Amino acid sequence: MQQAVPSALDKVARRSARVGFVYNVLISIMVFAFSVVSVEFWLYQQAHDQEVKEVQRALLAYRSRIELKVTQNLDLSHGLATYISLNPDLDQEDFSQFAGQLQDKTPYILNFGAARNWVISHVYPNTLETSVLGTHYHDIPEQLESVRAAYGSRQPVISGPVELIQGGTALIARQSIVNQNTGLPWGVLSTVLDIDGLFSASFKQGENYPVRAVLQEKRESDQVFTTVYGDTSVLSQSPETVTVNLPSGDWRLLGVPQSGWKGLHPHPTVWVVGTIILLFWLGGLYGRYNAGRSFAQSIGRVVDDSYRFRSIFKRHDAVMMLLDAKTGDILDANDSAQQFYGYDHAALTSMQISDINTQTDSVLRESLSQAQQRAKNCFIFSHRLKSGEVRQVEVHSSPITIGHAKLLFSVIHDVSERLEVERKLMLNAKIFEQSSEGVLITDATGRIVTVNGGFSAITGYQEEEVLGATPAILNSGRHDKSFFAEMWQQITEHGRWKGEIWNRRKDGVVYPQLLSISVVRDEADNVVNYIGVFSDITKLKDSEKKLIDLAHYDALTELPNRLLLTSRVRQAMNRQSVQRNQIALMFLDLDQFKFVNDSHGHAVGDELLKLVSERLHGLLEEGDTLARLGGDEFVILRLVHTDNTACIRLSEDVIHAMNRLFVLDGGIDAQIGVSIGIAHYPDDTSSTEELLTFADSAMYHAKKSGRNTYAFYDDALTINANHKLRLAVELRQCVQNNELALYYQPQVDLVTGQIIGVEALLRWHHPERGLLSPIHFIEVAEERSIIHDITRWVVETGCQQLKAWHDAGAPISMAVNISPRNLADVTFVQVVAEALDKTGADPRFLELEITENTLIENQANALRVLEQLREKGVGIAIDDFGTGYSSMAYLKRYPISKLKIDRHFIKDIQSQSPDEEEVAIVSAMIAMADSLGIGVVAEGIETLHQQAILHELGCTFGQGYLYRRPAPAADIGELLGVEND
CATH class of the missing domain: 3.30.70.270 (Reverse transcriptase/Diguanylate cyclase domain)
Known part of the structure; x- marks a missing residue:
């Protein structure tokens, strides 16, 4: 009995163990089934997302081709409409000729029809004349609505598919025509497009991922979309949608994969890996059940196998990362990410996304927050590689939750080249439109296809006025045929031409242009376009003319x-x-x-x-x-x-x-x-x-x-000119060679006979011609502006001698002659001041002699210069008084201290019976000077009789040969009774 209890207990224990083992096995199988199904669903979702992207990519390609082909055909239709607006009275033959040229450019235009005042008046091809020509659109109710819409809009109106009058269905593009001569509506142009040809080419199955698509359109926002072309079965298969930018109404493309969406299907690898994991797990349970073997080792093997499952993530060609949504830590990165960024796996997983992303911290935090709130996100960032290079990347990020952790799964594409191309395209478009220079582009036949705003600003023509026309509308008529022949020869041979040309604005004004023409060729070296860039150089031409006028x-x-x-x-x-x-x-x-x-x-x-x-x-x-x-x-x-x-x-x-x-x-x-x-x-x-x-x-x-x-x-003038030239050369050297000298002639008191002053007279010791007075060289000195150097020497030498005589006890004054040119010299006052300062001479005893004509010829400067000299204490004497204007006005106006009566008046009173008229003139001069408080010196006194008459007339001082001829300073010093150094 005692043995049976343990046995029972053992059975109970074994039963409990078996129950626990079975329970764990069942739980493990359920977990296995749930995990495998979850992975299968995740893989299905990834595959479906990829399908959606491929469908979207294919639809975008279809859309680009549809928009391009429709736009190209509408441009051709617009060219015909412009032609009609400029030629409103064209006949059927003209219409057919122009329409035929346009139809030759595309396989998708079936025919053209132009309705003038609601009645079809022109058709092409001509085979439609019998079935269509003369039809009134009011008799075609199914097309009347789109015709009315075209009349009321400046943009093309597209409708279709439409049942044609001549049979069949097509897409019809209509646009209004305005008579350019009157500005009134002319009618409407209908362009019939081959639906099958146009869209089958656009839906060609040449994409990497074939897609079935359908094109739909609705006129008004409250209407429903109607199918224009494509497989309508797509509509019942949850299609992807992209909008299409076509005129008149809303257009969209819907598409699904060619064989339909892929459903949920088993992946053997997942089941195999899952089964292996389950077997290992069960083996662990069995080992624990039997012998309590290490459960941790079993779990380690299971974990190792789960990492092998992640090989799909690791080996994918796309750059992938797993981020912590809150901190931005990089938790995992695949091999492509390591290759792209240049970091190994350990380095990447130790970094935060902010270490790579160049955005500011605040912008990056906002982006992470935004990515957690939406299921799908797309960002454009700048990422810095290990090499320091910065690349533009497009990041597709989706939030996922593993356990309690919120993560971001990111797929990253390098879009640097694509963005650069887009930037250049946008920049070129902006430059084209905003350039101040005019730009026009023609097709290979020379017809204008587009112009920019600068063209309109310069020429006055708007784009719609010149489309379809040739640049000949700008011709000024100033250039002959040879000019244009040479220009086109250069364009043909070199692919470009640049030069100046005269063109005419819309208002008829002719103006100059700087024009450059370039040729655009395709891969087969065929001419596709001509591009003309020009600027108005009217102001430049005016400036050139002004410069020429200023120069000439x-x-x-x-x-x-x-x-x-x-x-x-x-x-x-x-x-x-x-x-x-x-x-x-x-x-x-x-x-x-x-x-x-x-x-x-x-x-x-x-x-x-x-x-x-x-x-x-x-x-x-x-x-x-x-x-x-x-x-x-x-x-x-x-x-x-x-x-x-x-x-x-x-x-x-x-x-x-x-x-x-x-x-x-x-x-x-x-x-x-x-x-x-x-x-x-x-x-x-x-x-x-x-x-x-x-x-x-x-x-x-x-x-x-x-x-x-x-x-x-005559030749004598040349001889005289040569003489003056040689004399000027010698004069420039005379100061440096110490060839100049001053001679002095005394001035005496006519009452006492005492010497009261001297006049300094310039002499030149010419090395060949001997002693020369100023009459032989002063004119040349003034003409050649040598007079300034000579005057400087004269004033300084005279002041030096004046100072020497004063120091020797002879307090006399000294008169120095100056040239009229000196009064025009802005530095003359400074020259006199420097001479006085350098020599120490007393300025009260220095007189500067000027002629009457000097005052008259230099009135602008004379008064200012003379007043500055008077402020320094220097006296001013008028030499040769009576030979000029002898005006009391300037004697009162200028600071004059002394008059010197010219020797010619003194000569005429030398006889015993003097000329009464000359005596009266001299008497008047003396009286005038006396009334103004000005001293008088009579020049040229040679006889005692002249001295006596002048004394009787009230003259105070005299000068002449009667007293002494001009002599060197030493001789005058003896006369003064002073010793000379």
Whole structure:
């Protein structure tokens, strides 16, 4: 009995073990069945998603071909509509000829029909005339609705399939036609398209994944879609859909795989792997049941087998990743991902997606959150590879849940090349439309197929006005046939042409273009298009003309300048050398113009120059040239014969014209003269430059001869010019060579006879010609602007001597002559100031002598310069008073301290019976100076009788040979009773 209990217990234990074993086996089988079914369903879902993508990809390809083919045929139809709108009175023959050319370009257009005022008036092919021509659309109710829609729209209206009058079904594209001459509706054009031919070619089974498709359309949003073409059985098989962009209404494509959607079917690999896992699991249970063997080892083998199951994921060609949806950690990546990013599996799984994605953290977090909320997601990101290269990728991400973990399963495609192509296409389209340059594209026959906004802005033509036309509508008529023949020859030979061309805008205005034409060829080297790019260069041409005018014409008088004159002289010389005629060049310089300009201002001076040019222009003959060289210098170029008669007559006419009173604005009257120099070609010279130089020399000779006259050039003037040139060279060296010297002539008190001052007189110790007074060289020094260096030396040397005499106890004054050119020198005051500072001379004892004419000719600068000198304490003396204007006005206006009566007046009172008129003049000068508080010095006193008369007239001081001839400083020092260093 005692033995039976353990046996029973053992049986119970064995039974319990068997029950537990059976229970575990049943549970394992149920888990096995559920797991295998779940994997099967997951694989089915993956396969179905792939099928959907392939169907979508095929439908997109079908859509592209449909849109392209329909658009191409509509473009041809639009070309015919444009042709009719421009030729509203065309006959059937013209219609057939143009329509036939268009039908030859495509196999899908069956026929054309144009209805004028609702009645079919033109058809093509002509075989339809008997069955269709003359039909009123009101008699065809099934087509009336689409005809009305076309009338009311500027866009094409597509309807179909339509039962044709002539039999059969087709797709009909209709568009309205507007009479371009009147702007009123003309009618409607119907283009009959071959449905089978058009769509069968679009639905060709050449895709990698064959698809059955159907095309549907609905007119209004509240209507239902109707089938236009395709297999209607598709509609009952849960088809995928894409929209199609076609005119008039909504269009869509629906499709399913060629053999239908694949259903759920068993995968042997899954069952085999699952069975193996189950067997291992059962084996584990059995081992535990029998001997309690290691359960962990069995589980390890099961896990190892599950990883082998993941080989599908690991070995797929697409880049795949498994991400933690919350943190962005990369949990797993397949082999393709490792190859693409350049990291091994361990490196990738230790990274976060932010280590690869270049987006900011905030944008990336938003993308991860968005991916968790939607079943399917597609993003475009920039991912950085291990090499540092950044690639554009398209990420398809779906959320999945394993256990309690929320993961993202991502499939990644490299789309860098595709996006770059799209970017370039968008950029090209944007450049084409927004370019300020005009762009037009024609087909191979030269018919315009498209233009951009720049074309319309420049030409005035809108796109619809020129489509189907040729660029000849822009022809200005300025270019002959040879121009276009040469242009097309270059296009044919080189594939391009660039140049300037004149074209006409819509408003009739002719304008210049910079045009480039390029040829577009296909793979077979056939011409497909011509592209013309042009810009309006009207402003550039205007600027070029202005620059040419500025370079060749005087801005004030609009006369030719020196550059253009030289060119015309050279041309005339070349022409006259053949005709054996002479050329006369007349150099004109206005007399007293500077006085008018300084007295009344530059505006009055400019007005006077314009009037002078007008008077001179009135004296010209055909072929003459009048030019302005600058300032008051003009030149006349004239063709003459063998004598000087013509030049003399013209010179006298010019002098007479200039001597007539000029009446200027503001009631100002101006009286001027003119000095004329004349040189001839070829008698005087054969050089253009010398001809102008010789005429200039002759003009200066005329001025020296008394002004207001003319002079012909001769060899003596050249000799004189050469002499001046040599003298100028020597003058430039005389200061450096210490060849200049100052001589001094005393000025005495006529009452006491005491020396009160000296006048410093310039002398030149010429190495060949001996001692020269200024009369021999001062003119050249002024003409060549050497006078400034000489004046600087004179003033400094005079101040140095003045300081020496003062230091020696002789407090006399010193007068220094200055040139009129010095008053026009902006640095002259500084020269005087530096000489005084350098020598230490007292400025109160320094007088600067200027002539009356200097004040008159330099009024603009004289007053300013003289006032600055007076502020420094320097005195101003008027030399040769009485030989100029002797005006009390300028004596009051300018800071003058002393007058010097010219020696010519003193000479005439030297006899025992002096000229009473001359005495009266001298007396008046002295009285005028005395009334103004100005001292007087009489020059050229040679006799005691002259001294006595001047003393009686009230003259204070005198200077002349009576007292002493000009002498070196040493001699004057002895006269003053001082020792000389």
